Amino acid sequence: MIVVLLFLFSILSYLVVRHSVAGITRTPPWLLWLVFMAPVFTLVVWSTQQATSGAPPTSPPGAILALFILCPLLYWMLIQWGRITPKPETAATESSADATDAAKVSASKVALRPIDKEEEATLKNCFPWSLFYLQNIEYRPQALICKGQLRGYPTLAYDTIRDNIESHFGDRFLVIFQEGNKGKPFFALVPNPRSQKQPLKALVNLKNTRPAVALGLFVTTLFTTTWVGTSQIAGISESALQAEPMLFLRGLPYAITLMVILGIHELGHYLMARRYRIQSTLPYFIPIPFFLGTFGAFIQLRSPVPNRRALFDVGLAGPLAGFIITLPLLVWGLAHSEVIALGEEASMLNFQAMDPSASVALTLLSKLALGSRLTAENAIALHPVAVAGCLGLVVTALNLMPVGQLDGGHIVHAMYGQKTGAIVGHVSRFLVLGLVAVHPELLIWAILLFFISAVDEPALNDVSQLDTRRDLWGLAALTILILIVLPAPSVLTTLLL
Secondary structure, three states: OHHHHHHHHHHHHHHHHHHHHOOOEOOOHHHHHHHHHHHHHHHHHHHHHHHHHOOOOOOOOHHHHHHHHHHHHHHHHHHHHOEOOOOOOOHHHHOOOOHHHHHHHHHHOHHHOOOOHHHHHHHHOOOOOOOEEEEEEEEOOOOEEEEEEEOOOHHHHHHHHHHHHHHHHOOOEEEEEEEOOOOOEEEEEEEOOOOOOOOOOOOOOHHHOOHHHHHHHHHHHHHHHHHHHHHHHOOOOHHHHHHOHHHHHHHHHHHHHHHHHHHHHHHHHHHHHHHOOOOEOOOEEEEOOOOOOEEEEEOOEOOOOOEHHHHHHHHHHHHHHHHHHHHHHHHHHHHOOEEEEOOOOOEOOOOOOEOHHHOHHHHHHHHHHHHHHOOOOEEEEOOHHHHHHHHHHHHHHHHOOOOOOOHHHHHHHHHHOHHHHHHHHHHHHHHHHHHOOOOHHHHHHHHHHOOOOOOOOOOOEOOOOOOHHHHHHHHHHHHHHHHHHOOOOHHHHHHHO
């Protein structure tokens, strides 16, 4: 089983690495993948030797743990070593040339001008001087960069200028409002790939959501999660299933609970995207016939996010909805679980002996569900519903990690801006790696975070900030993350257990 998981993870990680470095570095993707997977391969080889030797289990040596710090650093250095830098434009060097030379330069840049002189004059009139004083327009291969001085409120400036541009140019351009390197806002007009195909603000077209695919994946995932619930959670053997096929239904409590949690999570994203008229697919489940029975679910946004407020709301809606539905299901499952003696094998994700003190949230919920039956010397043999509930907490925590295009990355980006969000993402990846010392079972997830880009994609209006209410909701999301991933302090366990 470990070999199969390692093989699948290797393929997935290679595809992620190849996609993330394409076009930004000359370093071969296979070399980057090999460097980053070296710690995992080394740990698997060491663990296999430990298992075959029959010796009592021990912690990995310091040299292996050091690889998890050194290899990501080497991975980053190799990317920088082969980084591709764009060729500087030579137009500026011709500024002192005579009229003839200037005409030649202008002719050579016709391909970079998606608008003519008349349209350029029209474009300039789209920028009211009282909101955004336009100083110059730069022509790039993929965009028109409009630089100037912001004089009004960012939201009012963006909405007014976008409406002006759409009234003159239709849906020909996507109007993007971003902060430059020095924090100075600028507008960028990018050719709209959906121009003349469908309006930018159109509601989701159900024909593009592929409901048949979503339904097929849902049914398949229901089968695979039921199989895992029957064979691994309920512990029913294949021979017993062959003798009595109806035992297969024993896996339904786990399967239905897990799929409800994952489905509500993605439905939160989907409904919030619909609210902002962002085109998206229906939730797609990912079935696998082992492990948890699924790799989760996802939706795909098919139109740009209009502003940071929408980015925040769409990012928060999923984990918040999933967390809310997880709480009562987990409490019910814990109340129907069995209290056993606490052993050395107890951990957060050991469902036969779950250590409630491994998480502040689990400590509080376990005490709420089990009352005086639970003490500091007890672990919990989880009911199938509680197993799915614990996984729901883990899924919520992983999605709230403030890294790149994870939900937490969207939230931090919306709260503090794209650049600050990227810095938080870089720091968070190393903090999660340090958390592996407390929760070794999170090692694979910690490694996977390094394959996710720390930079989130900007919204169309990526300058306007959030209101105080959303800032408070963002802090609440961070609090939920901390309560799930941090172990309960001794003061709390002494007080409650």
